Amino acid sequence: MRAVHPVDIKLTQAFEEHLLSLKIKKGQILFREDEVCEYVYFIVKGALMGCTTHNKRKITTYISVEYDFVSSISGLHGSDYSKEYVVAVEDTELLAIHNDVLNRLFSHHFELNYIFRVVLEKYYKDAQQRAHIIRVGNAKERYLYYAKTNPGYLDRLPLELIASLLNVKPSTLLSIKKSFSLPHDQQKELQHCGQKLELYVNQHQSFRNKNIRIHALALEIGISSHRLSVVLNNYFNKSFIDYINQYRINWIKESIRNPQIMQNFTLEALAYSAGFSSRSAFYNAFKKLVGMSPVAYLKNISDEKR
Template structure:
């Protein structure tokens, strides 16, 4: 174990904290609380301080109250990051779990870190008397190994961008908090590559925000003004009305809505017709074809083809199923 680590008896608030974490997984016997009152320890380590080294027995299992730790190993004199853990994670030697063997990795603080700890000898003793502790640790380990398997898979088969996106999705906030070279080591990519991916991803996100803004503006304008009912509506005229270029509008339609211009407009027309069909008063006074022309369709065939493409059935069948009058 790394020298100069100062372990102190945990306070009652520390015991309550860790027990609340355990209770979120399974109810805890009051006698187990007494054991934690006796044996739970706390310590604080500084950034870059080693918690335990390679080739030594890790004597404790730790819980991170505040801060971040990383597990590392060395290969051909190169440091390889094997995992990163932050608040509310349990940490110990993976290869020497429960003090069963020498550790093949070392763990170092990424930030100033506050920890709670219990000695493996005490933990192993408690396993024999407290079923709930066995269950809780099984759940914790299951969660860890599932994440480790997913991480190993994406690093083995995914490209650099896929690894980055996986890490960003499964570890929200980590990229803003942790040194980029550390994340690069974990994902087995060069720091320069990860930096480039991060910049490109940021630009893409900015573009997505831009697309979403124009998408909302487009929907609002088309709906409020019922522009879809104009038979001669064209992409360039719609672009002018909402104040963007035709090229930009095409990008919004294709990338944000995944639709062509005509499919986008016809979706509004079909929805308007469906709503009309559900209104008995309208169906008493208008035929389906009359509704189609009023909605903006220029021909019967265009109306029938679009309706069936979008709804999955003909206008007549939809009218029958909704109780509308067939005219």
């Protein structure tokens, strides 16, 4: 706490008096869904994960390790029932303080309010960044985000938990991880082919060809169709159709933001011009890659301009 703000000796003594130390084993639940979390916890050693269930599927909402605070997000300070449960990923050592004690200290020590505000600001910035990358980033971008913000955790924590947190399939995350574990010369070759592909597709707008096929595109850029498939899977982490459709969708999104274009073209006309062969293919691809329908996206753009 002193690293954030000077702490009064009385506050230090109060914490020392009321702090509890506890240890929980890997797999042990710290608190459950639909119960009030009565404590705020500080991880001294180990790792915890927050989980919830949706349509009978377990979803990892966060993973916290040493020097992180943990409590119920939905029922902070014991204000409501928790919508998530927290379980130990590793054998974990914790410090805990009861919410009643913490609330009493808030009312008597201004510096604690300031410290807690700083802690919450950091947490919400991290949460916002994580939510953003999961919503708009592809699998590779999510992997790189997690590797950058949590160095060492990809080797330390179970892969299926990180995959759940990043909303990607474990097999996809494993494939991405392996691609970054390739020898340097193989990584450089993949990068070179990937950049060559990007340059060609951008310059020639190949995606606007309704009849584009992987073997024809490979021939045009001068590599085998097998090599192009490897580049798409291991460098871009996309299937051929998703790679092409991403270009089409991006082109349409840019067109939608141009008022002159939207005065003269319908969404369907833009879709056909971008390379989609049918309205249903366009709508399905847009919803898959953007997370909403084209009509909803267009409405959001219109609302932003008001």
